[in-house]
Amino acid sequence: MKLKSTRLGELDIDEKQVIDFPGGIPGFEDERRFAIIPLGDEAVFFYMHSLADPDICLMLAVPFVFFPDYEVELPEEELETLGVEGEDGDHLAVFVVLTVPEDFKKTTANLLGPVVINTATRTGIQFVPAASRYTVRHPIFGDAQALTDRAIARQGL
Amino acid sequence: MLILTRKANESIIIGDNIRVTVIEIQGDKVRLGIDAPRELSVHRQEIYEAIKEANRRAVLDGRGLEELLRQVNLEAGKKGGD
Numbered sequence: 116m117k118l119k120s121t122r123l124g125e126l127d128i129d130e131k132q133v134i135d136f137p138g139g140i141p142g143f144e145d146e147r148r149f150a151i152i153p154l155g156d157e158a159v160f161f162y163m164h165s166l167a168d169p170d171i172c173l174m175l176a177v178p179f180v181f182f183p184d185y186e187v188e189l190p191e192e193e194l195e196t197l198g199v200e201g202e203d204g205d206h207l208a209v210f211v212v213l214t215v216p217e218d219f220k221k222t223t224a225n226l227l228g229p230v231v232i233n234t235a236t237r238t239g240i241q242f243v244p245a246a247s248r249y250t251v252r253h254p255i256f257g258d259a260q261a262l263t264d265r266a267i268a269r270q271g272l
Numbered sequence: 273m274l275i276l277t278r279k280a281n282e283s284i285i286i287g288d289n290i291r292v293t294v295i296e297i298q299g300d301k302v303r304l305g306i307d308a309p310r311e312l313s314v315h316r317q318e319i320y321e322a323i324k325e326a327n328r329r330a331v332l333d334g335r336g337l338e339e340l341l342r343q344v345n346l347e348a349g350k351k352g353g354d
Contacts, residue, residue, distance in 0.1 A: 122332050138313070142324035154341065162332075172332045192310045214330040219340035225330070228323035243315045243323055251326035 118150055119169040123162070128152060133166065134232055137196060140241040141228065146171060149239070151210075151232065161210065163230065175210035175230060181255040185211075187229050189242060198236035206235035213255065223252040 116133075118126040132150045139146050148166040159180050165171035178185045187209055189197075199207065209231055211224040226249035232239040276284060283293040290312070295303040306314050 140327060141320055142327035160341070170331070173327065173330050174332055174337060192313075195310065212327060212330050214326065215332065215336040215340055217336045217339075219336040219343065222336070222340060225323065225326045227319065228326070241323065241327075243313070243320050245316060245319075247319070251322050 118164060118166060120164055120172060121169045122172050123164070126150075126152065126164070131237070134237050134239040136239045136241070138240070140230070141243060143171060151175070151239075160213075163210075163212070174213045174215055176213050176224060176255065178209060178211040178224060178226065178229065181224065182226065182253065185226060185249075187231065187242065189231065193231070193240055193242055196240055197231065197233040197238050199233060206233050208232045208234055212241075214252070220256050222255050224255050225251040226253050227251045 118128050128150045146165045150164045152162040154160040161175040163173040163175050215222045227247050228241050230241050278294045283291050291307040293305040295305045
């Protein structure tokens, strides 16, 4: 299917990439469907693009690449929204929203409110915790060298 | 705005099925207990607002992103070519 994007032009996406967000996400409560589109083969970065609004495109990253100790604990009601039954969290994928400024080295990740997707039911939420030790702005690159190292490390995978 | 005075252990009911109870008052802090149906999410306003602001700021405007991707691909490509 086709997806219109102000930023990226017309994209050809697979229906399997479309995720339902029953309550939207904070700030975009009316956007109920987003396409999650991987960038490149290594799939560390993803676009999260609204299906309804061509202007709304966020960038996601797999947090564990940049923050190996990152943890998310979801309460039961969120798991229910995601359609996770019992202990079966196998299909859950965790992403964080990046803010990419003009100087990309200052890119930050929102670790406070992760995006969690059940890939089996293709349902997603942006989790708003009751309390957290994380903030909405964690720099993902310590310095230029760290960036190089990470890129190299990923290439080795 | 409706303003009510409540003491510790007293509650207010909102609609049929939301109950907010004052659990404890200590100095300038109030602990609240909230009973609400599961489908209603209850958030601390400041956390919800922080995520909302971050999302709005995060909507891509392009230039930094291209640089970021170029850099990551470049570095990965460099290593791959060794």
